[in-house]
Amino acid sequence: MNLMKIYLYILLFVSSFGFAQTGSISGKITGGRDAIPSVNVILSPLGTTTVADADGNYSFKNIPNGSYEIIFSAIGVKTTRKKVTVNSATPVTLNIALQEDSQALDEVVITGTMKEVSRSESSIPVEIITPKLFKKNPTPSLFEAVGMINGVQPQLNCNVCNTGDIHINGMEGPYTMILIDGMPIVSSLSTVYGLSGIPNSIVERIEVVKGPASSLYGSEAMGGIINVITKTPYKAPVVSADYFLTSWGEQSLDAAVKLKAGKATSLLGVNYFNYNVKADKNNDNFTDVTQQNRISIFNKWSFDRKDNRIFSLAGRYVYEDRWGGELNWTKQWRGSDSIYGESIYTRRAELIGLYQLPTTERIFTQFSYNWHDQNSYYGDTPYMATQQVGFIQTYWDKQFGDNHTFLLGAAMRYTVYDDNTPATANPDLSNEPQVTPLPGLFIQDEWAINSKHKVLGGYRFDYDKNHGGVHSPRVAYKFSPNMHNTFRASFGTGFRVVNLFTEDHAALTGARDVIIAEALNPERTYNGNLNYVLKVPTQYFVLGMDVTGFYSYFTNKIVGDFDTDPTKIIYDNLNGHAISQGVSVNTDLQFNFPLKLMAGISYMDVFQKEERAGGGVDKIQQLHAPKWSGNFIGTYTFNKNYSVDVTGNWYGPMRLPILPNDYRPEYSPWFCVANIQFTKKFDYGLEIYGGMKNVFDFVPKYALMRPFDPFNKTADDPVANPNGYTFDTTYNYASLQGRRMFLGVRYNFF
Template sequence: MQKIILLFLFIFIFHQAQAQQFKVQGLVTTNEPAQKATVSLLELKRTTITDSAGKFTLDKVKAGIYYLKVSMLGYRSLTVKLDLKKDTTLAQLKLESLDENLNEVVVTGTQKEVNRLESPVPVEIYTAKFFKKNPTPSIFDALQNVNGVRPQLNCNICNTGDIHINGLEGPYTMVLIDGMPIVSSLSTVYGLSGIPNALVERIEVVKGPASSLYGSEAVGGLINIITKKVQNAALFSADAMATGYGEYNADLGFKLNLNKKVSFLTGLNYFKFGNRVDHNHDGFTDVTLQDRISIFQKWNIDCKKNRLFSLAGRYLYEDRWGGEMNWNKSFRGGDQRYGESIYTRRFELIGNYQLPIEEKIFLAFSLTDHDQDSRYGTTSYIAQQKIAFGQLTWDKKIGINDLLIGTALRYTYYDDNTPATASKDLVNSPEKIFLPGIFIQDEIKVAKTHSILAGLRYDYNSVHGNIFTPRLAYKWSVNEKNIIRLNAGTGFRVVNIFTEDHAALTGAREVVISNELKPERTYNVNLNFLKKIYLKNGSFVGLDLSAFYTYFNNRIIGDFDTNPNEIRYDNLDGHAVSKGLTANVDVAFSSGLKITAGLTYQDVGFVEKGIKQQQILTEKFSGTWAISYKINQLNLGIDYTGNVYSPMRLPLLGDLDPRRPYSPTWSIQNIQLVYDGFKNIEIYGGVKNLLNFTPNKGTPFIIARANDPFDKNVKFNAGGQVIPTADNPYGLTFDPSYVYAPNQGIRGFLGVRLTIK
């Protein structure tokens, strides 16, 4: 009887506890208190609205486990798991904007901090979060998911590459780090792969003319890599990843506050790939072996009146090689085993200082030192490049005029062991170029919804003389949801074949420069339309449409076709044109599903003697996508990313070459799962190249004459043409330049991230 009474007493107490009612309250914010946000307890179908201070209260709620959902028009819904045992006050619930990138502050278009929607120059923003959807060991690889931007491999053996924007090759793209032009010329080819993702706050991309503000190299567009601000960085972070191919990448970062005014951020990146892979069975490594370390440090010093002073430095060392599977360093530079071995040492220093005066005057500077020791078979390429850059800018508003006035000086020292730095009597003569310049930019608000930006830059090149690069931009804000921008300008580019075109060094082709090369001149125009659409269900759609046109005079073309044993460089006797359309679509559903997709059509070719020809290694159509969804109940995120490219013309060695003249339509697709259920830890993994696409499929071979890389058994006639023989029926020489896509097939990856705020 006593046991029965105790049982009933227990049931009664338990029932009373369950019946007890509690109060749930909290604060909802965006960047400010969120008024009229909807707060719901899903299981109870109870709903309330936040007040003008962003606060809410739900009372008379029984104990239990619930999911509390917060939603507001224009913002991503937030769901929180709630185990209610007593009155609960939730910490600040911050909603993320569905169009967060549109409201970002950008600096690249005008060299001023401005809201992206207010910029007269269209700027695309890609945050570190975007690149985590497809984790990669370097910026070069990460850019494969940016619409209209394509990392292009230029060699099957050493896997060097460049970045194409809207079909224009790498030398037409200026790459900046924190606004400083320190990745150029020699390092455009060899330095991009050494920039680790862990350093990146965001990447800003400008497609089209930018020469009037950034100088003569920004012809096709520019990529500005914004590194993390010291004050926003985590106290400690670590990210380690491995792939089934045997690639290992590790990023470490930590922040230290020396005192109230001085703090610094240190980053360390190490990448290792030492697995010799030959899945296409040609006797050569499919993927270059690499051993790379990068050390980065950024200092932030708080000055009076919040004036800016930051200083950053980076050191990079890389040892990479590709070649015959049985090559080792004892064969370096010899003709017994073919290998391409590149040692790179690079140092960078970047600074930005706001002068201690009332006017907004900034002094920015950078120093780079790039040393490279390379062997391409028996060809030796040893080069050193030093660049010093300084720029003084004055930011001044006078009435309706928003002025930026500046002066810049760039000094470039370049020396190598090729004819590029040899005088007529073959005496070594390093290239030393002074490039002083001045520029002025004025943004005028002619009406509430109309603004005009006019700019003019004058540079004096110590070799080529005067350079004028004007610029004009117009922005019409039709309303808050529709913006039209028109940009036009000119560009000027001086070419160094050996630092910009890897094909000039590798393989057995002879480099022939027919005449003294003249600088290229371009004329650019870009029309952009941006539209925001807010749907009734709380979802958001962003459309970004552009049309572009670039006309070239004196375009320098590498002729691979006239003589299969040569690459002939000369100014085009005619003109070249790059034109096309791009479209970016961002869809963010209130449920948390987000889709980012892009499509580019481009027609890039040159006209000589009335005959038009498509530019080599340039696709007509390309597309990219990233689809992400978070299952909050499982703390699991899913990312599906990919790209697709239409056929592009490939470099053949003659009429008998059996390889196809155009690539097929090809696609690289990836999937990733991210679990963040642990405190401060994310575990991620997935599969890259789901379709297992490699460029060797459908073609008899990728590297021409891989069995005879030194052309010891190739027969030539008196005119230097290859004679087909039984051993060489197609009349080919050794050449690794037939490349358009990575050789890595399907592979898994697994990684872990640790972040301590």
């Protein structure tokens, strides 16, 4: 019995000694003043993991005495590591403030629902590009910057004037709606030039929604939306500047300053781009890149109001002089048929406003106006056009209970368009500008069934004088079984009230009557998306993956018949349909050492089926829509604030516009345009950067057809031109700019 007691005493002593050798770690995780919930906390080398609660608190208990490393990681913040020593005598308290990640995947977004929500909470998948991201490959305009988003393709459509549009999932530019602060500022005539000259210094982020969003934004949003969100003035740096130049002679200056005037804060930005070097690397006697001289001035004001109500007002003015053509062209030959040149003068003014009504309910009014004037000659063909667009909408943002977020609004868009072509002329050749009023109503409800399930329903009704009433419903569903997995499914319809008067009319000769078929219907699309987002935090890295499958069915495509009657342009709906379908995958890998990788790949099949008059169906692959494409971004940060960025885009074969009996291939080759940049950050907001664009020096093998006869003066000679070729500028799939160095400096003072 005594032996048993001794054994028990020894056991209790050993046990108490063991418990005495353990301790605890606890703390609170914040981001500035606010707590950050759901942060993954890993205790290394034990591998023990916990997740911070809703108030940012975390804890580990019964930790053996010793030295450890704690790893804090979450999507949207920088992964942070801290050393701690556990001692049984004193509990360890480690509070930490995490920094926002410059490549965060969980920013606030508004484009999908017209409301500010966390990206992870949005029922609609939204892709984001931030200034810190597109500065990894500095560009003189946002037109080029958006190419860093997988599935978004800036497409040059002319090898001489270098005009272009933006394709989303292979669909042409007119199917992409471009917004500035949610306003349809850039559309129709101005789409080609609208993203050029927006100062990068005033951009907070760019949001992209793929697929139709006409239930909220109306006409043109049937292929997707690009929304440029400008900075709130009081959040902007006091002074910011970015200047770079390239070995090809391009110069870009981007600067902004914040001003305070009483209860108002202003952000004044300017962008200047100049390129005046007549490069001709392919020896066809034509400029490889258009000469450009562009200045853009932007000013945005935010006003302090009672109860933090919102009132902002912004304006922008753009002037651009661009030309491309034969190397010996000067302005004295503008419009002549002696020396070929395409010269375009563009003037543009914009006004944007947002006002929250002084009521207890959240009621907002948005308004915008833009004036766009284009004075251009394409060889000896003049094209003079002016477009004015006024837009106003009011919406009520209401929360019903804890689960329903409601939106109800009305909008009015008024477009006036005029040009010098027969398309805007009466049969007696008198001028008749096109006037298009487009009123609409929209409603949306987002129902949070519980923490895992959310449903969104929306509907919009628009009335067009030519098409009548247009209905656009959509529905979306989001399922988040846990913080690491999110599933989204959406279905919607889109429409486009077509502006029949475009630059295509500049090619017309003689008087033509514009005939619109009586039963002309608006272009429609039916779209479905399935989206899966995976977030995997580990001890060594955080992996993010975003997979989207999409399918869009387009009907009633409006085409112009120029052949049936040479005195008429007959507009009618396509006798068939078009399809855009595919899969897009984006990955984001952030290691616990300073390496970050992002990559995307898209497969898409975009085509049109048209029924023949005599029976049968023709399948036509969409121009400039490669089945395979992708992008990549890699960043490594060294000690002493040195970093290197590798970026690039690659494309598979795409169908190109060719002439009959063309010797140029109908499909482009596989190609990749890669870039590298080195950056050194100094104190006080100064950065110096430099690198190389188009590292592999890829340029298209073929460009212009018959550049020696741009006015087709000898095109009808059967001996000299047996195939009947004509001067052609549209065969394009990549920039003609080859490898070039660049050097720049940035400065931000807060």
